[in-house]
Amino acid sequence: MKSEPIRMPTAEDVDAAAARLAGVAVRTPLVFSPVLSARAGARVFLKPETLQLTGSFKFRGAYNRLVQIPESRRPAGVVACSSGNHAQGVAAAARLLGMPAVIVMPHDAPALKRDRTRALGAEVVGYDRRTEDRDAIAGAIAEQRGATLVPPYDDPQVIAGQGTVGREIMEDLAAQGLAPDLVAANVSGGGLIAGIALAVKRHTPGARVVACEPAGFDDHARSFRSGVRERNAEPSGSFCDALLAPMPGVLTFEITRPLVGEAASVTDAEVARAVAFAFRELKLVVEPGGAVALACLLEGRLNLSGGTAVIVLSGGNVDVETFIRCLGA
Structure with a gap:
């Protein structure tokens, strides 16, 4: 018997997810960062999913x-x-x-x-x-x-749930009379960036949504270039343990190829410096996999030219030894 095709998630599914999550998940704040704004030459906000239940957007x-x-x-x-x-x-x-x-x-x-x-x-x-x-x-x-x-990313309702991050970003910016020029988020299988893209592009089609990856695990960047899902050469090798999916998901890539199409990457050493920066300057504890988008901003990989940018800090579940090592970076 032929199985039914999976229906792709939509921005309306993100709205429905937001209703289910209301009063259950934490509505994390959108925080303006003067220090990052001065450094980047743009109006920079942070979306700290480190404050979410279980310490990440998941x-x-x-x-x-x-x-x-x-x-x-x-x-x-x-x-x-x-x-x-x-x-x-x-x-x-x-x-x-x-x-x-x-x-x-x-x-x-x-x-x-x-x-x-x-x-x-x-x-x-x-x-x-x-x-x-x-x-x-x-x-x-x-x-x-x-x-x-329950797949980690390649599921319509998982994608829709992660998309509530983007929905909240759009609502909180709109309350200040703003719209994003760029939203950057860490990416592994692509559930978070796909959901964010659905929510952001619905209201601001011209906004850039950038997928941020560890160097050596830049499967999204390579996939965007080739137009097909590319696999990483190794299953492990970066301390960004949260971002080591072997390749973009089937569903997520169908969303990100037209709506994202842009990626940036940073080395583990650059991520370690971003983790230390978040602690010292932003007073936030961020795990390596949660700090890749921040590292891309700090290292000048996002090609900002003014405007309004949002950096998603996707998780804060870092063990003590790794955190101490990052603080020494």
């Missing part, structure tokens, strides 16, 4: 997906794959909704993220990034238990 998409699972299927629970932030988002959403959760996590994921996922009530199943297929492991568990798979 809770938004996870909850929007899980809350739509029919009551009859909830006792079987959910299964997800993640290096940490999606794991915690799914675990937290499942706990709120009274559902069991199993998370397939790489052995090299930060201990902090593994421990917090377990603390939220989820069962953690480990795997090796280089030798094992996480999707196959998760699929087998879901089939055995009759559980619902």
Whole structure:
């Protein structure tokens, strides 16, 4: 029997997600930064998803997906794959909704993220990034238990949930009589940047939306150039553990290819300096994977020429050792 094609998410789906998340997720502030504005020669705002439940934007998409699972299927629970932030988002959403959760996590994921996922009530199943297929492991568990798979990015409702970040940006700028010239966000599989693009381009079609990646994991930049999804050469190798998806998602790339189409990248050393800058100058704790867009701004990779820019700080779940190393950068 032929399966039905997956319906692409729309800006209206982002609106619906915002209604579901109201009173559940944190509406994170949009913060004007005088120090970054002076440095960049533009009006720069920060969207600190470090303040979101579980410490990253991932809770938004996870909850929007899980809350739509029919009551009859909830006792079987959910299964997800993640290096940490999606794991915690799914675990937290499942706990709120009274559902069991199993998370397939790489052995090299930060201990902090593994421990917090377990603390939220989820069962953690480990795997090796280089030798094992996480999707196959998760699929087998879901089939055995009759559980619902919750993809980290390639799902219409996950994308719509992440898009509420962009929706809030647009609303908060509009309240000040402003519109963005540029919105930059960190990217892995592309769920966040795809959702943001849906929300931003709906109201400001001329705004630039930029995907920010670790050097060596610039699959979006290469995919935008070639027009097809390109794979990263290695499964690991950057300390931006939250941004190591092997390639852009199928759904996310269908959105980002026409609506984003622009990417920037920075090295781990540049990201470390951005983490230290966020702590010292902005008084914010940001994990490496959450600071890539900030690093792109600080290193002059965003080609700003005045106007209004928004930098999304996507997560703050950094272990102590990594954070100390960044502060010494």
